[in-house]
Amino acid sequence: MKFTEEHEWLRVEGDEVVVGITTHAAEQLGDVVFVELPDEGTTVSKDDEVVVIESVKAASDILVPIDGEITEVNGALTDNPSMVNDDPQGEAWFFKMKVSDASQMDDFMDEAAYQKFIG
Amino acid sequence: MSDLKQTALHDLHVELGAKMVPFAGYSMPVQYPLGVMKEHLHTRAAAGLFDVGHMGQVVVRAKSGSYEDAALAMERLVPVDVLGLGEMRQRYAMFTDPNGGILDDLMLANLGDHLFVVVNAGCKDDDIALMREALSDSCEIEVLDDRALLALQGPQAEAALARLQPSVADMKFMDVARDVDLDGITVTLSRSGYTGEDGYEISVANGDAVALAQKLLAIEEVEPIGLGARDSLRLEGGLCLYGHDIDTTTTPVEAALNWAIQKVRREDGDRAGGFPGAGVILQQLADGAPRKRVGLLPEGRAPMREGVAIYDAAEGGNEVGRVTSGGFGPTVGGPVAMGYVSAEHAKVDTPLWGEVRGKRLPLTVTKMPFVAANFKR
Numbered sequence: 001m002k003f004t005e006e007h008e009w010l011r012v013e014g015d016e017v018v019v020g021i022t023t024h025a026a027e028q029l030g031d032v033v034f035v036e037l038p039d040e041g042t043t044v045s046k047d048d049e050v051v052v053i054e055s056v057k058a059a060s061d062i063l064v065p066i067d068g069e070i071t072e073v074n075g076a077l078t079d080n081p082s083m084v085n086d087d088p089q090g091e092a093w094f095f096k097m098k099v100s101d102a103s104q105m106d107d108f109m110d111e112a113a114y115q116k117f118i119g
Numbered sequence: 120m121s122d123l124k125q126t127a128l129h130d131l132h133v134e135l136g137a138k139m140v141p142f143a144g145y146s147m148p149v150q151y152p153l154g155v156m157k158e159h160l161h162t163r164a165a166a167g168l169f170d171v172g173h174m175g176q177v178v179v180r181a182k183s184g185s186y187e188d189a190a191l192a193m194e195r196l197v198p199v200d201v202l203g204l205g206e207m208r209q210r211y212a213m214f215t216d217p218n219g220g221i222l223d224d225l226m227l228a229n230l231g232d233h234l235f236v237v238v239n240a241g242c243k244d245d246d247i248a249l250m251r252e253a254l255s256d257s258c259e260i261e262v263l264d265d266r267a268l269l270a271l272q273g274p275q276a277e278a279a280l281a282r283l284q285p286s287v288a289d290m291k292f293m294d295v296a297r298d299v300d301l302d303g304i305t306v307t308l309s310r311s312g313y314t315g316e317d318g319y320e321i322s323v324a325n326g327d328a329v330a331l332a333q334k335l336l337a338i339e340e341v342e343p344i345g346l347g348a349r350d351s352l353r354l355e356g357g358l359c360l361y362g363h364d365i366d367t368t369t370t371p372v373e374a375a376l377n378w379a380i381q382k383v384r385r386e387d388g389d390r391a392g393g394f395p396g397a398g399v400i401l402q403q404l405a406d407g408a409p410r411k412r413v414g415l416l417p418e419g420r421a422p423m424r425e426g427v428a429i430y431d432a433a434e435g436g437n438e439v440g441r442v443t444s445g446g447f448g449p450t451v452g453g454p455v456a457m458g459y460v461s462a463e464h465a466k467v468d469t470p471l472w473g474e475v476r477g478k479r480l481p482l483t484v485t486k487m488p489f490v491a492a493n494f495k496r
Contacts, residue, residue, distance in 0.1 A: 030347075031156035033447035034420050034454075052476065054422050056155040056447050057347060078420075 001089070002105060003114035004065045009089055010108060016071055016096045017105075021053070021062065024118050026088035029055040032081045037073040037095060044070060044097070046104070051094050053084065065108070067100040126172035127267040127328035135336075135343055143240035145173040148345040155347035159449040162314055162352055163490070166273035167344035168335050171313075175243030176263040176322055179254060180233040189234045192254045193227065198371060198394045200381035204229045207295045209309045211379050213371055214249060219399030220367035221374065222249065224359060228295045228309060235295070235307070237268070237320075239361045267328035272318035272352075274493060275340040280319055282338060287319065292494040304331050313349065315356025315492045355448045355455060357414060357487025363425060364412060364443045364457060370396070372403035373459065375412045380404065411465040414487035415442065415456040415473070419480055422446050422454040423473040429460055430472045433479050439464045442473060448489055455489045456482070 002010045007025035011018045026032070034054040044050055044064040051062035073095045077083055083092040099105070109117060123146040132139060137148030148170065150158060161167055181188035190201040199212040206229050214222040223242035228235040238246040250260050271280055281288045283302040290296060290310040297307050304327045312318040323331050335341050350360070359365045365374045383389050386401050394400075417423050422445060429440040445456030456473075464471060467486050472479040 030150070031154055033156075034422055036421065052421075054447070056159075056351060056449070059422070059424065081420075 001111060002108035003111065003117075004108055005117065006063055006065065007118075008062065008065050010065060010105070012105075013096070015098065017066065017068070017099050018093045018096050019065060020093040021084065021088055022114070023088050026085050029053065029057070029060065029084075031056045032084040035077040035081045035084065035094075037075070037078060038070050040070055040073055042070045044068060062094060064097075066097070066104045068097040069100075070095050070097050072096040124173075126170055127325040128170045128172060128269075128332055131329050131332055132170065132343075137343070137345060140346070142346060143173055145240060147173060148343070150345040150347045151343050153342060155345070155351065156449050158342065158344045158348035159351050161342045162273045162316060162344055162348060163450050164274070165340040165342070166271055166275040166279045166318070166338075167314075167348070168332060168341050169270040169272065169344050169349055170267075170332075171270050171320070172267040172328065173240035174268055175236075175238040175240065175246060176266050176268060177236040177238065177247060177250065178233050178259075178261040178263060179236055179250060180259045180261065181257055182259060183257070184232060186229055186232055186234070189258055190229070192257050193234055194384070194390065195393060196249065196253055196395065197227070198380045198384050198397070198400055199227070200383045200390075201227055201234070202390070203381065203383060206231050207297070209293045209295050209311055213365070213376065213379065214246060215371065215394055215396040215400065216367055217395050218367070219370040219396030219403070221361070221365045221369055221371060222246070222367060224361055224365060226309070226311065230295065230297060230307075241362060263322070265325050266322050267325050269321045269323065269328065269332060269335070270312050270318060271321065271335060271341070272312045272314040272316045272344075273340075274317060276316070276318040277495070279335065279338045279340050283334060290319075290495075292317070292496050301331060302334055304334075306331070310495065313356070313358055314352035315358065315488050315490055316352070317493050317495050351446060351449060354444050354446060354457070355450055355488060355490040356492065357457065357489065359412070360444055369412070369459070370400055370403055370408060372400060373408040373410055373412065377404060407462060410440065410459045410461050412443070412457060412459055413465050414485040414489060415445070415458055415471070415482050416485040416489070417454040417456065417473060417480060417482045420453060421475050421480055423456045423475055423480070423482065427456070427458075427473045427475060429458060429482070430474060430479060431464060433472050433481070436472075439471065450490045457487065460484065
């Protein structure tokens, strides 16, 4: 699993990458009450705002970590947003994408570096 | 490193694991380890303890020593019947300005020989200056900086507090009691709150505040509750937050607070007018206001927060209002909001649209509170 400074995680699964937010990010957000996901098939560029996530406290955007195409979204989150708090780094993935340039993956942190990053 | 003020319970909050945030110049607990959602639901199901010691507590005492003189003086600042307030009773009020705008909202209590006033933290310096300026000819204004304020709220608040003093169960909504012994600690308390639930607000000497909070937290039904849940509770309760739902640009009539202006202060009342902005406010009471604060129930799951523009059509149409408070209502189980809409769109069940992230999402003008109030009348 790789991590971004925006507190997302990426997991390579075959020729796709699965994206979610970290346990740390979910804790900071507090109780998640709303998730809006992108359309499958959308072509996206790094830093596009593709997911809206709202907690009891505030709305936040999830930025695309890498260029590519959204291939699948986790529709279960729309009906049950609290999954993001219950299992952020497992069941509560946001979307899967095909990555345009796999070398962009090299920019991300490994778990140890991320743990250090969040201190 | 910080200039934030602390309430008497500050160290207890930290000990309880609260996340502290700056609020109205104070370091206050926004949530405890339970989290906003569970704290909210716990308060609706059992009892929650809130630190509201950042609010201002002020005694207004007439130099003559009579409550009536203090009440009549206060009536120069609020459109409310203060003289007619029964002894050991409390009432909601607001300070108005010459344009009819709201300077702050507050609670007034008749403590027999003086008025006890509780004002918002963010406005208290201005409120105190206002009262000193306007009332000092006939009254002494004493700020009770040495007192903390706790709120115990929820359907089990009565049972919990009665374990420290059985007589509190006899109090009715908006009753006030002085010099009450809560298991050895002397307090002044009222049966009131800011959650839409039954409960008490308890004024206690700073030096006794931690001991009282610990006695209450030791009761099984009671959990500490932070500002996050306080906000979602009052929003579901349809209660205004000063600086958001009401301010100097909103009149009490626009804010749908007409119920707080008793007949005696209205046109043809014995003490009609005589408060700042009376011209505008009395005229709006008679003819209606151009806009009104209403409850807004979004249809989908997306919260509509403060600032969301409200339209009268799914496409095109006109902007007819704005959300002033909105979020997720844990008890409602979905988004809830309140805001101002033009008078012709303020009727309950009117369909409107709120624009969230460029999309018009349907909502309905709804009666407030969103959750039935649970007061002991």
